[in-house]
């Protein structure tokens with residue numbers, strides 16, 4: 602997997618932040634949490650949508666991974682993503698929402714199973 606191969610397949614590696622997180626067959630909730638934690642750590646705090654939104658997402662993932670998740674958290678996360686998308690000063694805000702939106706879109710059933718059965 603490299604930048605050229607992903608471009609040829611009609612996709613992109615983005616920031617490259619996922620690192621080894623995506624070597625698992627499917628992105629689990631704890632894996633997406635790692636990505637959100639990365640963006641949370643990197644957010645400089647200059648603009649409100651990214652500063653607050655990524656912080657909220659990190660707290661929600663922390664709660665889900667700790668076993669206190671609720672199924673409505675998924676729509677709440679997507680709502681936060683909508684409030685960050687296109688409203689932050691630099692690309693970090695938009696990059697931070699990609700793993701959240703993508704994983705919920707493609708693996709919502711796994712999120713729900715994780716929330717229902719716990720970590």
Ligand code: SF4
Pocket residue numbers: 643644645646647648649651652689690691692693694695
């Ligand atoms: S989007 Fe960019 S400028 Fe805004 S808080 Fe995040 S890192 Fe800072």
